[in-house]
Amino acid sequence: MTPRFAATAVAHSNIALIKYWGKLPISGNYPAVPSLSLTLDALRTRTRVTFDSQYSQDEFELDGKRVLERPLQRVSSLLDAIRSLASLEYFAKVVSSNNFPTASGLASSASGFAALAVAATHAAGLNLEPAAISSLARACSASSARSIHGGWASLDAGADSANALDSGQNWDVVLIVAVTDPGPKAIGSTQAMIRCADTSPYFAAWVETAPVLFARACGALHHRDLDALGRCMEESTWRMHATMLTAVPAVVYISPITLAIINEIRSRRSASVPAYFTTDAGPHVKVLTMAEHAAAVRSWLTQIPGVTDTIICKPGPAAFVETPVTEGHTA
Numbered sequence: 001m002t003p004r005f006a007a008t009a010v011a012h013s014n015i016a017l018i019k020y021w022g023k024l025p026i027s028g029n030y031p032a033v034p035s036l037s038l039t040l041d042a043l044r045t046r047t048r049v050t051f052d053s054q055y056s057q058d059e060f061e062l063d064g065k066r067v068l069e070r071p072l073q074r075v076s077s078l079l080d081a082i083r084s085l086a087s088l089e090y091f092a093k094v095v096s097s098n099n100f101p102t103a104s105g106l107a108s109s110a111s112g113f114a115a116l117a118v119a120a121t122h123a124a125g126l127n128l129e130p131a132a133i134s135s136l137a138r139a140c141s142a143s144s145a146r147s148i149h150g151g152w153a154s155l156d157a158g159a160d161s162a163n164a165l166d167s168g169q170n171w172d173v174v175l176i177v178a179v180t181d182p183g184p185k186a187i188g189s190t191q192a193m194i195r196c197a198d199t200s201p202y203f204a205a206w207v208e209t210a211p212v213l214f215a216r217a218c219g220a221l222h223h224r225d226l227d228a229l230g231r232c233m234e235e236s237t238w239r240m241h242a243t244m245l246t247a248v249p250a251v252v253y254i255s256p257i258t259l260a261i262i263n264e265i266r267s268r269r270s271a272s273v274p275a276y277f278t279t280d281a282g283p284h285v286k287v288l289t290m291a292e293h294a295a296a297v298r299s300w301l302t303q304i305p306g307v308t309d310t311i312i313c314k315p316g317p318a319a320f321v322e323t324p325v326t327e328g329h330t331a
């Protein structure tokens with residue numbers, strides 16, 4: 001029998017209410033701004049990692065398809081960091097599946113790299129604290145550092161790892177995803193962030209003002225003030241998209257349907273049915289409301305032409321290992 005080390009992990013996607021957009025101008029993939037997110041129960045990635053002495057290269061399969069080039073390189077860079085920590089020389093096979101559209105602004109890289117970091121560290125026999133796993137994930141995809149934690153999480157500007165703020169179990173909020181188009185996004189977030197930093201005249205203002213908005217949002221979360229938190233989320237969303245729209249060439253993730261959904265939320269919400277929107281590196285819209293209003297808000301969304309699906313998401317769990325290290329550690 002050949003040496004083989006395997007583990008499977010599950011991680012849930014997270015959506016930022018206060019956005020991470022932009023990197024510090026140093027190597028290592030550190031965020032330029034602080035972010036605040038909610039991990040979502042309904043959007044998950046399951047990943048199995050097998051290190052095997054028989055493999056001659058890393059392989060990555062996502063939703064049943066072999067993946068090559070840049071996505072494979074990103075996976076290999078995380079595996080390299082873990083191999084180096086564990087003094088392990090074997091290549092790995094990574095088999096991953098998402099229960100939602102990949103690479104379309106539904107934070108698949110967040111759950112993807114979180115699940116990979118948890119599965120690969122366990123398969124390699126490393127027994128790391130969440131902070132160390134979050135740091136490994138952050139180096140590949142900063143948003144994935146937050147998906148190591150359940151519920152509410154934050155990632156400070158320049159931070160190595162994300163913070164767990166609150167499990168999310170004591171406040172009945174939901175984020176409803178209005179899916180508009182499952183197609184892949186036109187430009188990856190890393191490239192788009194670099195373009196915004198290099199060319200948008202608004203980027204410096206975005207970085208300068210983000211900490212104040214983040215602090216306001218953390219205060220609103222602490223007081224469970226949905227209205228204040230929702231308003232901070234919308235401000236962060238518009239400011240992020242302002243840097244995108246003013247980049248050269250412009251980075252346009254929002255579509256006419258995105259705007260139609262936003263307009264609908266703005267015109268239909270009220271003191272009795274509060275609802276707040278956000279949108280990321282894709283055309284989908286996510287709407288924050290209380291669980292008791294989920295059915296009403298979903299009925300607004302399903303009536304909008306171009307909305308193909310709605311997914312009601314509650315606060316989700318931290319990333320976890322589904323099976324312990326298996327399949328024999330020795331020859």
Ligand code: PMV
Binds near residue numbers: 018019141142280
């Ligand atoms: O970690 P990345 O490269 O997938 O960046 C994602 C950035 C946004 O989703 C747009 C915002 C965020 O904070 O998640």
